Amino acid sequence: MAAKPKLYYFRGRGRMESIRWLLAGAGVEFEEVFLEKREQYEKLENDGRLLFGQVPLVEMDGMELTQTRAILSYLAAKYNLYGKDLKERVRIDMYVDGTLDLMMMIALLHFKNPEEQEENIALIMKKAKTRYLPVFEKILKDHGEDFLVGNKFSWADIQLIEAILMVEELRASVLSDFPLLKAFKTRISNIPTIKKFLQPGSQRKPAPDQHYVDTVKHILQF
Amino acid sequence: MGSRPKLHYLNGRGRMESIRWLLAAAGVEFDEEFLETREQFQKLKNGNHLLFQQVPMVEMDGMKLVQTRSILHYIAEKHRLFGNNLKEKTLIDMYVEGMLDLLEMIVMHPFSKPEDQPKEVVSMTEKAVSRYFPVFEKILKDHGQTFLVGNQLSLADVVLLQTISALEEKTTSILSAFPHLQGFSKKISNVPTIKKFLEPSSKKKPPPDDTYVKNVYAIFAP
Numbered sequence: 083m084a085a086k087p088k089l090y091y092f093r094g095r096g097r098m099e100s101i102r103w104l105l106a107g108a109g110v111e112f113e114e115v116f117l118e119k120r121e122q123y124e125k126l127e128n129d130g131r132l133l134f135g136q137v138p139l140v141e142m143d144g145m146e147l148t149q150t151r152a153i154l155s156y157l158a159a160k161y162n163l164y165g166k167d168l169k170e171r172v173r174i175d176m177y178v179d180g181t182l183d184l185m186m187m188i189a190l191l192h193f194k195n196p197e198e199q200e201e202n203i204a205l206i207m208k209k210a211k212t213r214y215l216p217v218f219e220k221i222l223k224d225h226g227e228d229f230l231v232g233n234k235f236s237w238a239d240i241q242l243i244e245a246i247l248m249v250e251e252l253r254a255s256v257l258s259d260f261p262l263l264k265a266f267k268t269r270i271s272n273i274p275t276i277k278k279f280l281q282p283g284s285q286r287k288p289a290p291d292q293h294y295v296d297t298v299k300h301i302l303q304f
Numbered sequence: 305m306g307s308r309p310k311l312h313y314l315n316g317r318g319r320m321e322s323i324r325w326l327l328a329a330a331g332v333e334f335d336e337e338f339l340e341t342r343e344q345f346q347k348l349k350n351g352n353h354l355l356f357q358q359v360p361m362v363e364m365d366g367m368k369l370v371q372t373r374s375i376l377h378y379i380a381e382k383h384r385l386f387g388n389n390l391k392e393k394t395l396i397d398m399y400v401e402g403m404l405d406l407l408e409m410i411v412m413h414p415f416s417k418p419e420d421q422p423k424e425v426v427s428m429t430e431k432a433v434s435r436y437f438p439v440f441e442k443i444l445k446d447h448g449q450t451f452l453v454g455n456q457l458s459l460a461d462v463v464l465l466q467t468i469s470a471l472e473e474k475t476t477s478i479l480s481a482f483p484h485l486q487g488f489s490k491k492i493s494n495v496p497t498i499k500k501f502l503e504p505s506s507k508k509k510p511p512p513d514d515t516y517v518k519n520v521y522a523i524f525a526p
Contacts (some may be wrong), residue, residue, distance in 0.1 A: 114431045134402045134435055147394065149401035151373065156394045172378040174368060179371035213356055 087112040087142035090126065090303065093175040094294040095287045096189060097150045098138045100182070100244060102286065104154055106279035107240040108161035114285065123301050143268040151182070170232045177218070177230055177238040180247045184214045188248050193298075203252055210249050215260050218242055222262040228269060235273065243270045251289055309334040311366035312348065314523065315501040316516040317509045318411055319372045320360040322404075322463060324508065326376055328501035329462045330383035336507065345523050373404070399440070399452060399460040403467050406436055410470050415520070416511040429475045432467075437482050440464060444484040450491050457495060465492045473511055492502045 087105060093116040101287050105112050107120035117137065126132050132139055133148045140147045143160075147153045158164040158174070165171045165265055166243050187206050194202055220228055230238040246267050257264045279286055309327060313320035315338040319476060327334050339345050339359065339502050356371045362369045365382075369375045380386040380396075387393040409428045414423055443452060452460045468489055469480050479486050501508055 133398060133439060134405075143391075145391070145394070147398065149398045152394055152397035154402050155377075159390055159393075168381055169323065169365075169367070171381075172367070172374055175377055176355060176369065176371045179369035179374050183356075213368055217355060271447065 084143070086110075087115045087140055088157075090117065090141070091137050092117050092140040092294065092298055093287070094290055094298075095137075096290075096298070099210050099287055100150065100185070100241060100261045101138060101153055101157070103240050103244045103279065104161075104163070104237060106285065107273075108157065108163060109275045110161065111159075112285070116272040118297065120301050122304070127167055149229065154178070154237065163240070165232050165236060166234075170236075173231050173236040174236050177221075178241045180214055180217065181238075181241045184210060185245050185248055188252065189290075192295050197235060206249070206287070207253055207256065209280060210256060214245075215249075215256070215263060218266075219260045219262050228266075239266075239270055240276070243267060243276065308332075309362055311336045312339065312353075312361040312363070313359050314339050314516065314519055315509070316512055316519070318360075319510075321509060322372065322407065322466060323360060323362060323375050323379070325381050325462050325466045325501065326385070326459060328506065328508070329457065329495070329497050330379060331497045332379075332383065339523055340519070342523050365401075369519060375457060376400070376463075383487070385457060385459045385462070387454050387458060388456075392458075395453050396460040397459050398441075402436055402439070403460075403463045406432060406467055407470070409464070410467075414517050425474050429471065429478060432471055432478065433481070436467075437479070437485060440488075441469045441484050444488055450488070457492075460486075461492050462498070464509050465489060465498070470511075 087110065089098060089101065089112055091114070102112075117126075123137070126137070126139065127135055131146050135148070136148060138148065138150055138151050138153065147156060155164075155175075165174050184206070187202075187209065191199065191202050191206065202242075218230065225233075227233045229235050230242065244264075246257065246263065257267065258295060278284060309332065311320060311323065311334055313336070315336075324334075332402075339348075345359075348354050348361070352360050353368050355368070358370060360370065360372055360375060362375050369378060377386070377397075385398050406428070409424070409431070413421065413424055413428070440452065449455045451457055452464065465488075468479065468485065479489065492498060500506060
């Protein structure tokens with residue numbers, strides 16, 4: 083029996099959270115090693131396990147995988163969440179890339195100056211409501227199907243629900259103008275693997291707090 | 305005979321340049337429609353041609369592709385420059401993600417304050433020489449082959465050559481400590497399709513100048 087994927091990262095969301103979502107969505111059990119001290123990170127580096135000296139690191143199938151998007155693409159392909167052909171795949175890729183851009187703005191929010199928080203949140207909300215959410219609302223409206231691509235559950239659906247929940251943490255009413263996304267959120271939340279991940283006690287991580295920010299800054303020395 | 309891809313971007317490198325390199329390496333002829341005014345950009349947006357209201361956008365195979373990574377992956381997959389199996393594809397993906405991080409610094413560089421630019425060049429060079437180049441030097445040394453992955457030309461080779469070439473423009477001796485990368489650079493530059501792209505009359509764009517920077521602000525500034 084194959085060993086479970088092993089995730090090396092801080093005890094928090096950051097760039098690893100999308101990977102946790104995708105594994106969970108695919109029904110794949112995984113283990114985690116949490117970086118809490120600089121020495122642990124230095125050991126990973128000195129052992130040559132971090133290709134470009136960075137985490138996330140996912141150990142699976144005899145490989146030491148780094149680079150978030152490369153890991154996500156590998157998982158999507160392996161677990162059949164990448165569409166049925168190249169045309170579906172490129173649509174999933176485009177939707178995921180847009181969603182990841184939005185999520186990265188939110189993830190970085192916590193590392194910016196407190197005085198700039200309000201301004202940054204306002205910008206994120208504006209981008210979410212004018213650039214990203216309308217696109218997905220329209221996609222769902224145009225084809226009338228349950229999932230974003232090919233009438234089948236894919237990486238794009240998992241990435242979108244993760245993004246929706248993150249934006250809702252900033253402003254709970256963000257989906258008020260997007261009825262189809264509201265329905266999408268409910269639908270995807272009820273998929274058994276996703277439902278399980280959304281329950282307390284799962285490996286889903288909470289929103290970053292000061293302790294998380296301080297830990298990351300200490301370990302990565304910035 | 306299919307129609308040629310059509311690239312929508314400014315007349316300059318930016319985020320489209322990797323796509324030009326890849327299409328050229330794949331031996332694919334393409335057309336370009338240059339964005340020169342704000343009105344042109346607005347027209348593209350209003351006509352719903354840009355999924356997330358951003359360029360690059362590449363019209364090909366009946367689709368309007370956006371998001372640099374998605375476009376690169378699609379072209380690589382279509383033209384067999386993405387490895388022979390999932391493991392090779394993932395290695396290529398990891399290497400390219402690393403290179404894109406470095407290229408991002410290069411793309412953003414012309415937009416920083418003039419007084420900060422020399423410091424940034426030092427920083428980019430330092431990153432290249434300490435974090436990225438040693439990795440590729442070791443890969444080439446360990447397998448002794450011409451290409452990075454699977455003994456054949458891939459997206460990874462093209463993006464690495466592009467990155468080396470952009471950095472050499474700023475620091476001519478940047479490869480001085482990397483004999484295998486020097487060899488790699490020569491060999492890949494001599495691949496016939498790439499050699500053609502490196503000739504003066506090709507669609508390869510010159511380094512960004514003040515006019516290019518002015519145009520970007522004029523067209524994209526909110």
